[in-house]
Amino acid sequence: MFRLAHISDAHLGPLPKMSLRELASKRITGYVNWQRNRRKKLFGDTLENLLASMREAAPDHVAITGDLVNLATRTEIESARVWLETGFEPENATLVPGNHDAYVPGALGRAKAAWRPWLVSDTHSPEEPLFPSYRRRGPVAIIGISSANATLPFVATGDFKRKQARAAGKLLDRARDEGLFRVVMIHHPPVRGAAKWHKRLRGIGRFGRMLKKHGAELVLHGHTHLDTLYHLKGRDGQVPVVGIASCSHGPGGGTPPAGFNLFDIEGEAGAWKLTHRRMRMAGEGPGFEEIQEGLIGSGAL
Incomplete structure (x- = not known):
């Protein structure tokens, strides 16, 4: 058995002190949102207890x-690198x-450089994306898959373009030929209606066509x-698409408290x-409780 854990949206805080130059961009809207809303929800030792x-x-x-x-x-990018180094071996x-x-423009390039050990493929050439x-x-x-890109204020859309779709399809075929259980990771939900219009993934149809042609076991x-928990049509059946609450979100507010997914993978190809x-998160204490368990994917049918 192989056990896979899934967390997301740590939004590590608190915010650092920022210059007027740094705030003279889309960051000003995010800064106001943090001060009014997010910092009140992402508090205490929630993330540490979850981990x-x-x-x-x-x-x-x-x-x-x-x-x-x-x-x-x-x-923030440097602090996140330290957080990754402290808690997660890249392997x-x-x-x-x-x-x-x-x-904002330029931030993703800096994040890729700082967090590269956790992003990069097992075998990767410098000239490759x-x-x-x-x-x-x-x-x-x-x-x-990266759906991340800088957007205008009040917009949080992602992109899944043709070039990445073609390359991902080849990797899905390679993994199937090797008899592997295929997990696709992406930030934005690749399901219509799963996110509001201004937060949607652009290229949802392309993602769906990729799954229909090449297949996967989990997204x-x-x-x-x-x-x-959603399902999309894959090459050989329905593919479960699983989202999760922010791993830093305390109790209260309009979204669920912090949580994580656990997946136990057994069997063989087919x-x-x-x-x-x-x-x-179990109430306001440090513990976490299981709220759902079951077979999903083709094995549940």
Whole structure:
């Protein structure tokens, strides 16, 4: 059995001090949102308690689906690198960026450089794009897709374009030929209606066509801060698409409290068994409790 954990949307805080020059951009809207809303929800030792609970479950690998930071300042990106180094060996954790990691032009490039050990494929040439990424861990192929890009104020859309779709399709075929269980990671939910119009993924239809042609066994995303389970049509059946609450969100507010997903993967090509457990913060205490368990994917049919 291979155990995969999934967390997302840490939004590591608090915000650093920023100059007027840094705020003279889209960051001003994010700064106001942080002061009025987000800092009140992402508080205390919620994230530390979640990581302790997750580690007790002894996952073989951790999937992190983006939004490590808030406004993607240089200080935040560097602090997130230290956080990754402290808590996650690159061999045992895979990251894809989110829209907050690409908050303003130039930020995504800095984040890619700082967080490269957790982003890069097992074998990667400097002249190749960083995404889609491909990592093999035991019987699992982890394919990372970047939907992150800088957008205008009050917009948090993502992009999935043709070039990345073609490359990801080839990786999905490669993993199928190798008899691997295929996990696709992306920040924005690739499902119509899963996010509001101004936060949607542009290229949802392209993503769906990719799954229909090449298939996958599991898709993981973040972005909405919601505990969700959708299904998309794949090459050989329905593909579960699973979202998760912010791993830093305390109790109260309009979205669920902090949680993480656990997936137990067993079997072999053509006969996979995927068990999903959703863990959620238990009240205001440090513990996390299981709120959902069951087979998902083709093994549940």
